[in-house]
Amino acid sequence: MILSCRDIHKSFGGIRAIDGCTFTVEKKRITAIIGPNGSGKTTMFNVISKLIKPDSGTIDFNGRDVTGLKDYELARLGISRTFQDVKLFQNLTIREHLQIAMSDSNEKLLSSIIKGKNRDSQNIQEVMDLVGLDKTFDTYATDLSYGQRKLLDLAIAIAKPHSLLMLDEPVAGVNPRLRSSIKEILRELNSRGESILLIEHDMNFVMDLVDHIFVMDAGRVIAEGAPQEIQNNPCVLEAYLGGSEEESECWK
Amino acid sequence: MIFSAYQTHIFILIFIYIILVVSLNLALGYTGLLNLGHVAFFGIGAYTSALLALEGLTYIAAMIAAGLFASVFGYLLVIATDRLRGDYLAMATLGFSFVVYSLLLNLRDVTRGAMGIPGIPKPTILDFTIRTNDQYLIFVLLVCAISVFIMYRIVNSPFGKLLEATRDNAVCLRVLGKNTLSLKYKAMMISAFFAGISGSLYAHYITFIDPTSFYISELILVLTIVIVGGLGSIKGSIVATALIIYIPEVLRMLDLPSSVLGPARQAIYAVILITILMIRPKGLFGKVDLE
DSSP: OOEEEEEEEEEETTEEEEEEEEEEEOTTSEEEEEOSTTSSHHHHHHHHTTSSOOSEEEEEETTEEOTTOOHHHHHHHTEEEOOSSOOOOTTSBHHHHHHHHHSOSOOOHHHHHHHOOOOOHHHHHHHHHHHTOOSOTTOBGGGSOHHHHHHHHHHHHHHSOOSEEEEESTTTTOOHHHHHHHHHHHHHHHHTTOEEEEEOSOHHHHHHHOSEEEEEETTEEEEEEOHHHHHTOHHHHHHHHOOOTTTOGGGO | OOSOHHHHHHHHHHHHHHHHHHHHHIIIIITOOOOOOHHHHHHHHHHHHHHHHHTTOOHHHHHHHHHHHHHHHHHHHHHHHTTOOHHHHHHHHHHHHHHHHHHHHHOHHHHOGGGOBOOOOOOEETTEEOOSHHHHHHHHHHHHHHHHHHHHHHHTSHHHHHHHHHHHOHHHHHTTTOOHHHHHHHHHHHHHHHHHHHHHHHHHHHSOBOGGGGSHHHHHHHHHHHHHHOTTOHHHHHHHHHHHHHGGGGGGGGTOOHHHHHHHHHHHHHHHHHHHHHHOTTOSSOOSOOO
């Protein structure tokens, strides 16, 4: 087990975004969280990466209780994530993005001034080759297309030292060719022993790629299992196609 | 003597302002901290250095103390405004400028209030007292070169790239394991330090300071220079300082009465700023958009 969330609650005013969410992510597996829009998947990602403080519940990462940590402290322990809307540093180059990702702490001011620019091109080239981003290192993030930005975002998450990779909709808005190449990248990472947790709406992508699925609806996990089990689960069909909470067995 | 006494005076002011402007650009342009309290650091530096030198401290020690004391205020300002962003941060830091101005005006036992501090000694370095303006020009050029070189190294180092990343997307930087609050502290303290140094150079050059030297009009001038030169460009700040300090001096040749000269100078700053914002919104050499 690499990540365990127990009974997480989070409300925004009167809206219960997360309502007793509990799940466990195993090491060296690709795990997906799926669910209809507004089911709390991204909120849960933000809670795990400490961008949002939960009202209650505990989170263990690599056997350690990380509930009280700050976002950057948790990131240093080895969680790397991407965002649904690609977040980059618009005035920095590809090289600078990856250099920032690869160093695992704040740069020391004095040594940074004395040493000056840092040029570890070999590691950068490896990550660029892995994600298949064919641009010069000195290209600015603003000069990249959406698909290339998505790949750079993925490259940053991979380059950052981590033991769990969390990807929020890695193939949202990308063309089919790029989608299959991202699938191959994730397979390759998994074959190297990486643990991956992702959110995705594209069912073909999820069913073909992942080992285990959690289905969320209304802020809690309503089903879990292997892709084949989930495809035939009545609760999942109900969550996606509609049904009454009171009558449903899934909510008991 | 290479330059006329008047030109020497203008060059000294330009070099003092280059330190002040580049240090503001470090916080505003490179780190994205919309700090309107910068002129307060300039004032704190000037008063600290002047008062310590009058108490008998050597000039270099007084100048470094001026930088450090301004840095402490930079740290306090970040603590006080940690949760504010954008316009709210601008308002709070502008408030800080007014608070410091008020303190300089009203802490009469220390600052002599509106009467100001006269007779600030010219710097003495290793038994050599800088007496003429030509000597002061060389000294100020040296301090300016060292200060700008250090700030240039900072912004081009991996640490400097973290400052830029903080400006572009602090959330993204935090999930990469970087403590953005600590980066903001450091950026503001470095920025305040050099503003304090420039304040010290100013005080010991003019030899008289009063609170009006550090009022909002100074802030507008410095901010105008940063924007005209371009956010996130040291080269832009240097060129714009030279231009904006020098251009209004042409007015003197027109032999205008002093009651017209002041407002005309402000009008020229306004025209330059508006023209630049219309033609080149990123400034002469800037790479960051004004938000």
